Every structure is written in structure tokens, then in C-alpha cells.
Amino acid sequence: MSSDATLASYASRLGDNALILGQRMIELVAASPELEEELANANFSLDYIGQARMYYTYAGEREGAGRDEDDFAFLRPEHDYKNLLLVEQPNGHYGDSTVRQFLFESWYVLLLEALTRCSDEGISIIAARAIKEVRYHLRHSSQWLVRLGDGTEESHARVKASLDDLWRYTGEMFAPDDLDDEMRAVFNGPHLEVIETQWRENVAAVLAEATLDMPDDQWMASGGKQGQHSEHMGFLLAEMQHLQRAYPGATW
Amino acid sequence: MVNAQYTPAQIMEWLSQVPDPEIPVLTITDLGIVRDVDCSAGVTVSLTPTYSGCPATEAIEASVAATLQEHGVDDVRIKRVLSPPWTTDWISEAGRKKLTVYGIAPPERRDRPIACPRCDSSNTELVSEFGSTACKASYRCIDCLEPFEYFKCL
Numbered sequence: 049m050s051s052d053a054t055l056a057s058y059a060s061r062l063g064d065n066a067l068i069l070g071q072r073m074i075e076l077v078a079a080s081p082e083l084e085e086e087l088a089n090a091n092f093s094l095d096y097i098g099q100a101r102m103y104y105t106y107a108g109e110r111e112g113a114g115r116d117e118d119d120f121a122f123l124r125p126e127h128d129y130k131n132l133l134l135v136e137q138p139n140g141h142y143g144d145s146t147v148r149q150f151l152f153e154s155w156y157v158l159l160l161e162a163l164t165r166c167s168d169e170g171i172s173i174i175a176a177r178a179i180k181e182v183r184y185h186l187r188h189s190s191q192w193l194v195r196l197g198d199g200t201e202e203s204h205a206r207v208k209a210s211l212d213d214l215w216r217y218t219g220e221m222f223a224p225d226d227l228d229d230e231m232r233a234v235f236n237g238p239h240l241e242v243i244e245t246q247w248r249e250n251v252a253a254v255l256a257e258a259t260l261d262m263p264d265d266q267w268m269a270s271g272g273k274q275g276q277h278s279e280h281m282g283f284l285l286a287e288m289q290h291l292q293r294a295y296p297g298a299t300w
Numbered sequence: 301m302v303n304a305q306y307t308p309a310q311i312m313e314w315l316s317q318v319p320d321p322e323i324p325v326l327t328i329t330d331l332g333i334v335r336d337v338d339c340s341a342g343v344t345v346s347l348t349p350t351y352s353g354c355p356a357t358e359a360i361e362a363s364v365a366a367t368l369q370e371h372g373v374d375d376v377r378i379k380r381v382l383s384p385p386w387t388t389d390w391i392s393e394a395g396r397k398k399l400t401v402y403g404i405a406p407p408e409r410r411d412r413p414i415a416c417p418r419c420d421s422s423n424t425e426l427v428s429e430f431g432s433t434a435c436k437a438s439y440r441c442i443d444c445l446e447p448f449e450y451f452k453c454l
Contacts, residue, residue, distance in 0.1 A: 070353075083430035084438070091353075091434040098353025173383040177352055178383060180454055188429060268440065 054230045055168055056110035056128075058149035058237070060120060061273070062171075062229070064131035065104030066178075067121055068281075069084075069152065071288050072139060081142050087187060095181040102174045108171070122292035126282055127275035129189030133219035136272070136281045143196050143207035147214050149189040154251050155221045155243065157182050166231070190254045197258025206258065211255075212263050219268025227273075306373060308337040315345070318367050321356045325402040328360060332390025335381050342375030343368060350454075351434045377390045379442055386434075388454050405439065405450040406423050416441035 049057075073093035080086040104120040134152055139145045160182060162177035196207040222244040224232070231237030248262075255262055271277065291298060315337075316329040327404045328347070329332055336346035350355045359380045368376045388407040391399075393403055396406040408414055413422035421443040428438040436449045 066342060082429055087428070087432065088430035094353030094355065094434060095351060098349075098351065098352070102352060177382055177385040185430075290303075296324055 049230060052110045052112065053233055054109045054227065054234060055171065057105035057227055058231050059103045059110065059171060059174075061130040062174075063100045063107060063120060064129045065135050065152075065156070066096045066103060067100035068129065068131045068284065069135040069149075070094075070100060072137075072145075072148075075139055075171060076145065079139075089190065092102045092185050092188070095178075095185070099174070099178045099181075102177070106170045106174065118292070122289050126179075126277055126285055129272050129277065129281070129285075130275055132217065132220050133269055133272040133278050134214065134285060135219070136278060137217065138280055140210070142192075142207065143203070143210040144214070146189055146192045146196060147207065147210040149185065149211065150193050150249070150254070151214060151218055153182055153186040153189055154217075154254075155247055158240050158246055158250075159185050159245045162243065165236065166238075167236045170283055171235075193254060193260075197255070197260040209260075211260060214269060215263040215265075216269045219265070219274055220270040223270060223273075225273055306339045308339055311337045311339065311343055311345070311368065311373075314367055314371050317365060318360070318363050321359045321363075322435075323399070323402070323404070325398050326391075326395050328364070330392050330395030330398060332395075333360070333386060336379075342377055343373050344377040344379055346379040348381050350386050350408060354434065382407065386454070391451075399451060401432045403448055404436065405448060407451045407453040409453065410425065414439055416444060416446055417447040417448055419444040 070093045073089050073096065075092070076089045077086065080089055100121065101117045104117040108115045108117065109118060132152070134148060137144075157179065160175045160179040164179065166172050166175075190243050193207065196203045198204070222240045224240045228237065228240060232239060252262055260290055269278075312334070315334055318328045318408055318441060320326045320328055320331055331350070333348050333350060334401050336344075337450050338344040340417075347357075347361060347364065347367075353445065357380075361380075362414050365376045377387050391406065392396075396436065399406045405414050407427075414424050415422050416424050419441060423442045424439050425442060426437065427440050428448065431438045431449045435452055435454070437452050438447065439450045440447050
């Protein structure tokens with residue numbers, strides 16, 4: 049792979065994680081458990097979509113085929129999306145959403161930290177901006193996890209079930225594929241094994257405070273990074289891309 | 301070339317009249333998002349967004365172009381710069397005062413208490429980390445009971 053192609057694919061994959069999670073959080077607007085959460089989720093969602101725009105714009109530049117951010121977001125089929133399975137999982141109840149955010153953000157913050165040190169300036173600049181926002185998001189999801197885990201008997205039981213259920217989507221975050229290897233070899237990209245060790249430590253500390261046990265590693269789902277998604281992804285894209293699919297090129 | 305008559309200081313003076321669409325009491329120069337003005341070929345204004353997803357970014361770029369065109373600058377280019385990332389440290393002293401008068405507590409470093417913009421008491425409490433926009437949190441003054449917004453440190 050040429051170095052431009054590596055960077056385009058890597059930036060596009062970062063954009064996919066940000067966009068799909070941002071889209072999931074938009075679905076929580078007008079459905080949050082309280083007004084402050086309403087604002088928080090809408091604001092976080094904006095942060096993620098803003099990050100996706102930067103990643104896609106950069107991917108388009110590196111690719112050099114004339115695609116812009118909107119082409120990446122609205123005109124690609126499901127298998128061209130390389131986001132983690134975790135971020136496309138439905139909102140479920142608030143414990144499910146909280147656990148999904150927490151597990152992803154605990155990883156994403158470490159990934160961004162490593163990316164600020166990568167040798168490609170285009171990606172390191174975006175990472176330096178994004179990390180300021182994501183640190184804040186992680187503080188928020190950690191607080192909610194503690195509140196639900198160390199809350200009532202019912203909230204504890206429900207969030208524990210969410211954690212056990214979503215844990216199977218965490219393996220993919222640490223399994224390097226060819227693109228990860230290439231990014232690491234050529235651009236001093238993230239070392240996913242190191243990130244996994246740090247992630248486990250950080251996650252264990254918050255779970256302990258939330259009086260939740262760390263789930264055992266059992267079978268791990270994977271495929272998102274290769275474009276093989278769970279059944280939820282098609283529905284998400286159908287809603288998100290509807291306008292551009294029905295009225296190609298529509299602007300306002 | 302007409303643009304030769306403009307100096308960066310003159311352009312900055314005009315830009316200091318452009319309000320932020322979300323907190324109109326502040327101008328974009330108070331916020332510190334104008335990073336550079338270059339008058340060597342046309343006028344190029346470098347702007348940096350506050351938050352990645354700040355919905356005001358496009359509106360600000362449009363009003364910068366419109367303001368300069370009103371002053372007769374024909375050849376305006378807007379450059380979006382991402383690095384170094386914006387920080388609340390770039391809000392000017394004048395901007396901080398305007399925020400307080402407007403009822404929004406300006407950003408404070410971690411060790412300093414958040415003072416109520418109404419009665420100046422430091423006896424305040426956090427209501428929510430998240431306010432009406434990404435850049436603000438909600439607070440309450442325990443002394444005068446005023447609910448107010450706090451501009452978060454970034």
C-alpha cells in the first residue's frame with residue numbers, strides 16, 4: 049500500500065468510528081433520562097461528528113480522488129465502513145448506552161494519545177484537538193457508570209448485564225490488522241498491545257469504584273474493521289443516508 | 301492591486317467587530333480564534349474552530365468574509381487552521397470581563413473557585429457539567445441562588 053493509501057484508509061476508519069457513534073448519540077436526543085443528559089449527549093454527538101468531518105476531509109485529500117466529507121459519510125455502502133462493532137450497537141436502555149460509551153472512550157482516549165505522537169502531521173493534529181474533547185466525554189461516561197453500578201440494586205443488576213453483554217465487542221479494539229501494522233511500522237502509529245494493558249488498568253479502576261466485576265474474556269466478536277457488521281448497522285445507515293440516497297446531491 | 305492598502309492591524313480592527321454567533325457579547329477577537337491575518341496577496345484570515353463540532357464555525361467564516369467585503373476588501377480568503385488547538389487561555393482579558401457582565405463565569409484554572417457572575421461569591425456548586433452549548437457548564441450560586449453558566453476550561 050502506498051503511504052497515501054494507508055493514511056486515507058486509516059483516517060477514514062477513524063472517521064467511521066466517530067460518525068457512527070455520533071449518529072447513535074443523536075438518536076438519544078429527546079430520549080435522554082434528564083435534561084442535562086439531553087444537552088450532554090447532543091454536545092458529545094456534535095464533537096464526534098465534527099471529528100468525523102476532519103478525518104474524512106483528510107482522508108479525501110490523501111486519497112486524491114476528489115471525494116469530500118459528505119461522499120464518505122453518505123454515499124458509501126455498509127461494507128466500506130470500517131468502524132468497530134461496539135460503536136454501532138443500539139442505545140438500548142441508558143445502562144447499555146453508558147457502557148458502550150465508557151468502553152469505547154476508554155480505548156479512544158489512549159488511541160488518540162498515541163496518535164498525537166505519530167509521524168503524520170495531518171492525523172496528529174486532528175488527534176490533538178479530539179483528545180481534549182474525548183477526555184471530557186470519558187469523565188462523563190465514567191461518572192454515569194459509577195452512579196449506575198454503585199446505585200440501586202436494580203441499576204446495578206441492569207448495568208452489570210449491559211457490561212457482560214457488550215464486553216464481547218472489546219476484543220476487536222486490540223486486534224491489529226494489516227492497516228494497524230502498516231500505520232505502526234511506517235508512521236509510528238499506536239501499539240495496540242500497550243494500549244490494551246493501559247485500558248485494562250483504567251477500566252478496572254472505574255469498574256471497582258462502580259462495584260462491578262470485570263467480565264471474563266470469552267468469545268470476542270469481530271469483523272467491523274473489515275467491513276463485516278452486525279445487523280444493526282444497515283438500519284443505522286438507512287436512516288442516516290436516506291436523504292442523500294433519495295435525493296442525490298441535495299443541498300440546503 | 302487594491303489590497304496593498306490594507307494592513308493586518310486594520311483588518312484586525314474590523315474583525316474585532318464580528319460577534320460570535322453563540323455568545324454575541326463576545327467578538328471573534330475576544331475569543332482568540334483569529335490566528336493570523338495575511339495581506340500579502342489579497343487578504344487571508346486564518347481562523348481556528350473552538351470545538352470540533354462547533355456549529356458556529358461556518359457562520360463565523362461567512363460573517364468574516366461579509367464584514368471585510370462591506371469594508372471594500374474584494375479578495376478575501378478564509379483559512380481553517382487546526383493546530384495548535386484552541387484553548388480558553390486565548391480569551392482576552394476584555395472578553396473575560398464581557399462574559400462576567402453578560403452573566404457567564406469566565407474559565408478558571410483548576411485550583412481557582414468559580415465565582416458567581418452576579419454577586420461574586422465563590423460559594424457556588426456545579427449543577428451539570430453540560431450547559432446550553434458544548435463550551436459551557438451549569439452552576440448555581442449558594443449565596444444569592446442565581447443559576448448561571450460557566451465557560452469551561454479547554
